[in-house]
Amino acid sequence: MSVLxxxxxxxxxxxxxxxxxxxxxxxxxxVVANDAxxxxxxxxxxxxxxxxxxxKVAILRLTEAADAVARGLLPGKRVILLFASLPDAAxxxxxxxxxxxxxxxxxxxxxxxxxxRTAVALGPEDVAAARELSAAGTALTLRMVPGEAPEPLLxxxxxxxxx
Amino acid sequence: xxxxxxxxxxxxxxxxLKSAEAMYGPQSGAAALALGPDETxxxxxxxxxxxxxxxxxxxxxxxxxxxxxxxxxxxxxxCAADGEVLAGLSLPLLLEALGLRPNLGARELALELAxxxxxxxxxxxxxxxxxxxxxx
Numbered sequence: 001m002s003v004l005x006x007x008x009x010x011x012x013x014x015x016x017x018x019x020x021x022x023x024x025x026x027x028x029x030x031v032v033a034n035d036a037x038x039x040x041x042x043x044x045x046x047x048x049x050x051x052x053x054x055x056k057v058a059i060l061r062l063t064e065a066a067d068a069v070a071r072g073l074l075p076g077k078r079v080i081l082l083f084a085s086l087p088d089a090a091x092x093x094x095x096x097x098x099x100x101x102x103x104x105x106x107x108x109x110x111x112x113x114x115x116x117r118t119a120v121a122l123g124p125e126d127v128a129a130a131r132e133l134s135a136a137g138t139a140l141t142l143r144m145v146p147g148e149a150p151e152p153l154l155x156x157x158x159x160x161x162x163x
Numbered sequence: 164x165x166x167x168x169x170x171x172x173x174x175x176x177x178x179x180l181k182s183a184e185a186m187y188g189p190q191s192g193a194a195a196l197a198l199g200p201d202e203t204x205x206x207x208x209x210x211x212x213x214x215x216x217x218x219x220x221x222x223x224x225x226x227x228x229x230x231x232x233x234x235x236x237x238x239x240x241x242c243a244a245d246g247e248v249l250a251g252l253s254l255p256l257l258l259e260a261l262g263l264r265p266n267l268g269a270r271e272l273a274l275e276l277a278x279x280x281x282x283x284x285x286x287x288x289x290x291x292x293x294x295x296x297x298x299x
Contacts (some may be wrong), residue, residue: 012203015172015231046238050230050250106202119200 001074006081008089009105011035013047013057013082016105016145021080022055023024024146029077031093033065048136062088066097086122086129094138101134102141102155110122116156117142127157165264165272166218168242169195170211170233172224174242176258179257186263191217198233203230221246221269223260255283 004025007019012032021027027094030051037043038061048057056077060068068074069081083089085107088117093099113121122130122140130140141150167190169176176195184190194214198207199279215222226233229250235250246269249256259279261274 011232011235013230014235015228018230019228037177042239046235050234051239108201108206152209 001031001069001077001079003069003079003081004050005103006083006089006099006101007103007105008083008086008107010084011106012084013051013147017080017082018051018055020145025078025080027078027080028054028060029074029079031065031068031074031079031081033062033081033097034057034059034088035061036084036098038064042067045064062091063095064096066095069097086126086133089138090129090132093138099133099138099155101135101139101141103150104140114158115142119144119160122157130157131160164192165208165267165269166220166222167193167260167264168214168222168224169210169257170224170225170237171195171197171248171252172231173199174232175227176225176252177255179252181259182254183257186258190261193261194218194235198236204232204236207232208240211236211240211242215240215242223264223269223272224248225252225257225260226250227252240289248271249273249276251280253283256280261282 005021006025012034013030017030019115032047037047038059043117044059047059051057058074077154083092089099089102102122105122106118107126109115109121113123115137128151142153169274174197177197180193180195196210196214223246224237226237226248230236234250242248256276259276260272263275267275
C-alpha cells in the first residue's frame with residue numbers, strides 16, 4: 001500500500017473523508033485503525049457499507065494496522081489511514097507503525113479539552129500524544145478538507161508543563 | 164402518518180423542510196436535525212435518539228449522504244432495523260414523502276421513494292429532445 005494521508009478524525013469514515021479527501025487523492029482504500037471499532041461487529045458491518053463500491057475498507061486494531069503499514073500489506077492500494085484520536089496515533093507509532101505526516105481533521109470538544117480550531121479541541125493527553133509523535137519525527141498539521149491550507153500544529157500547543 | 168426524521172450536515176435539512184412546507188403546508192410528526200461541524204458523533208446520536216422517541220416509530224429517516232456521519236449515526240442507532248433509512252435527500256423526494264406518508268408505512272414509503280427517485284433527477288435537454296412534457 002501507499003499511505004496517501006494519515007488522519008486523526010473522531011468521526012472516522014464520513015463525508016469529509018469519503019467525498020473530500022478520497023476524491024482529491026484518488027484513494028481506493030480506507031484503513032480504520034481503531035481497537036473499539038475492530039471489536040464491534042455492528043460498526044465493522046456498517047462502516048464499510050456506504051462507501052463507493054470501488055473503495056475497500058479495512059478495519060484493524062492499532063497493532064494490526066502498524067504491522068500492515070510497516071510491512072506494506074494491501075499491495076497497490078492507495079490508502080487513507082484513519083485514527084480516532086492523537087493517543088491512538090501515538091500508540092500506532094509505538095507499535096512500529098511508520099508515520100511521517102499526520103493530518104489533524106476532527107477532534108471534537110469533550111470534558112477536559114480546550115478548543116483550538118473549528119472541530120479541533122485538545123486535552124492534556126492529546127497534547128502529550130502530539131508532542132510524543134513530533135519527537136518521534138511525525139509532522140502534524142491541521143486541515144479539515146483538501147481545499148484548506150495546512151497549518152502546523154506544534155506552534156499552537158500550550159507550552160510544556162515545567163518539569 | 165409515518166413519522167419523518169431528516170438528518171443532514173448543517174442546516175440543509177431544516178431549510179429543505181421549510182421549503183417543502185411552503186408548498187405542502189405545515190407538517191406534524193416531522194423533524195430535521197443539523198449535525199454541527201463541532202458536534203461529536205455521540206452528541207448527535209443522543210439528539211437523534213430523543214427525536215425518534217418524540218416522533219414515534221417506525222419512522223422514515225432521510226439523510227443527505229450515504230456514508231456521512233448522519234447516515235452512520237442513523238444506522239448505528241438501528242433506524243434501518245425499526246424503520247427505514249434513505250440517503251440522497253432532495254426537495255422532490257421530500258415532497259413525495261410528505262404526500263405519501265399519510266397512507267404508507269415506513270417500509271412501503273421507502274420502497275415507493277426508491278422507485279420514484281430516478282424520475283426526480285431530470286436532464287432538461289433530453290426532455291426537450293424527446294418532445295414529451297414532463298413537468299407537473
